[in-house]
Amino acid sequence: MNETTTTFDGLQSIGYGIATIGPGIGIGMLVGKTVEGMARQPEMAGQLRTTMFLGIAFVEALALIGLVAGFLF
Numbered sequence: 001m002n003e004t005t006t007t008f009d010g011l012q013s014i015g016y017g018i019a020t021i022g023p024g025i026g027i028g029m030l031v032g033k034t035v036e037g038m039a040r041q042p043e044m045a046g047q048l049r050t051t052m053f054l055g056i057a058f059v060e061a062l063a064l065i066g067l068v069a070g071f072l073f
Contacts, residue, residue, distance in 0.1 A: 012070045019066035026059045 034052040038045045 016066055016070040019070075020063050023059050023063040026062075027056055030055045030059065 030052060034048050037048050
């Protein structure tokens with residue numbers, strides 16, 4: 001293995017780490033706003049929870065796409 005390949009592999013790991021910052025912040029904001037909405041209107045808790053889980057799934061997909069892209073390229 002040459003030095004360039006080793007350096008490139010290290011940069012891929014750093015790139016994936018940076019790419020997970022966005023989805024992490026997004027999930028934190030999503031959960032926080034959902035809890036705030038549940039506190040304001042407890043009767044909507046079930047619907048808000050369902051919507052929150054769908055949002056988490058979509059945001060988490062971004063992180064997984066970044067992980068797969070790191071392995072492919």
